[in-house]
Amino acid sequence: MKEKTEFIYTINYPREEKNLCLMEMRALFNIDLNEKTILSNVKIDPVFSPFIKSRLEILYSADNFEDILKAIISSEMESIDYKVEYIKEEDENISYEERLDKIKQVGLSILGTFSMKNPKNIFGVSNYKGKWYFGICVKGDTVWPDRIKKPYSYSNSLEVRLARTLISLAVEADRTKKLVDPCCGVGTVIIEALSMGLDVTGYEINRSIAKNANTNLGYYGYDKIVVNDDMHNIEEKFDSAILDIPYGLFSHITKDEQFGLIKKIRQISKRLIMVSFEDLEEMIIKSNFKILDSCILSKGSFQRYIYICS
Ligand SMILES: C[S@@+](CC[C@H](N)C(=O)[O-])C[C@H]1O[C@@H](n2cnc3c(N)ncnc32)[C@H](O)[C@@H]1O
Structure with a gap:
């Protein structure tokens, strides 16, 4: 389902810092950012950028959501104190209820213990440009x-x-x-x-x-x-x-x-x-x-x- 490690980065910036964010993205990813999501095989620790909100290390990708669930179930993925988040794209038209439902379905496909408040592992599910992705989510420095x-x-x-x-x-x-x-x-x-x-x-x-x-x-x-x-x-x-x-x-x-x-x-x-x-x-x-x-x-x-x- 997946050939090489790829990452989905979620980017955000205050309007007055747009130029700075674009310059940082040119330096880190060698791209001209024109949307707030980056799909890249460049691995950057989100701690380095105040503009990277999260990084999803893609484990599975598929054309439909059911195939993502099948991939997780057949891998018998196991985790302790995990949480699943829906990584929403900037203009994605998906209701809160629908997102919760996707989170729940992914969560039920992973074996182990679930922890909303103090998760040790965060997984993410995302629909980017019509394709579904599941992976390990890393957040930026919030301190x-x-x-x-x-x-x-x-x-x-x-x-x-x-x-x-x-x-x-x-x-x-x-x-x-x-x-x-x-x-x-x-x-x-x-x-x-x-x-x-x-x-x-x-x-x-x-x-x-x-x-x-x-x-x-x-x-x-x-x-x-x-x-x-x-x-x-x-x-x-x-x-x-x-x-x-x-x-x-x-x-x-x-x-x-x-x-x-x-x-x-x-x-x-x-x-x-x-x-x-x-x-x-x-x-x-x-x-x-x-x-x-x-x-x-x-x-x-x-x-x-x-x-x-x-
Ligand atoms: C624009 S301020 C830097 C402010 C700093 N970035 C901060 O966030 O606090 C420039 C500083 O350079 C120091 N400075 C000026 N000439 C210097 C020199 N030759 N060697 C070391 N420090 C110098 C000044 O005393 C001043 O504190």
Whole structure:
């Protein structure tokens, strides 16, 4: 019934973050997203993206629902404390009662114990483009919203969702990649990267901001790894860097100093994900980076430029 492992990803985004989500999907799946479901053989841990709501690892697919049930029954599938969910497509016209009925029929075909409240295993059933799919469902990280309000936060701190996307663009869902945030402020990127199990290092030149970053890290149970130093002193090499470039009133930084930061990153990192409040394309190119992709994120009256460079 199934030749190679395929996955169905359910995607969602707030309207103002559409460009960011589309850029992330280009980077992770190499596709131009035009609907909120992706059928792909690329395996991505949903934890890496704030836009991936769930991933269904397809075990069985069939042209009709009855054949899905037959496949589950004949495999004598067994599970402990499982739950079945109906993965509804964006425009799918199916009533709540019908979905419940499908869930019930699939649930009764699996042997073992059922648990609605604390499931150890989640299975999913879905009808995508007229075909039925059944498989193992994995959800994204639902805990990150708890980290929006940190002990220390400044008006120039990155939003947690944006920080998570930058990380996803930086490491391309690969946990072996070594990451640095050389101007890490109060550690938004560092905390999210640690929550994803990544090898990350952070530098912050301002003593009191570095101290506050480490207090934030300690608050979430992580080691206080932010180094209070100028990023120009970094000697280690990294696979990827995330630069939320210092700007304006907060950092009193000149154009030449900004240029110096990007040039320094060129020496220590293969890849750069950069965020800025103005178009810095020329500066990036002059620093010997190639811009692979970019997008503009509009929020209220201001815009943020996001660049993927290598
Ligand atoms: C835009 S803020 C970063 C905010 C951060 N992404 C957050 O969410 O908190 C830039 C930070 O870079 C720091 N910075 C400026 N120049 C630096 C340098 N040469 N080395 C390390 N940090 C630097 C500033 O003190 C400031 O905290």
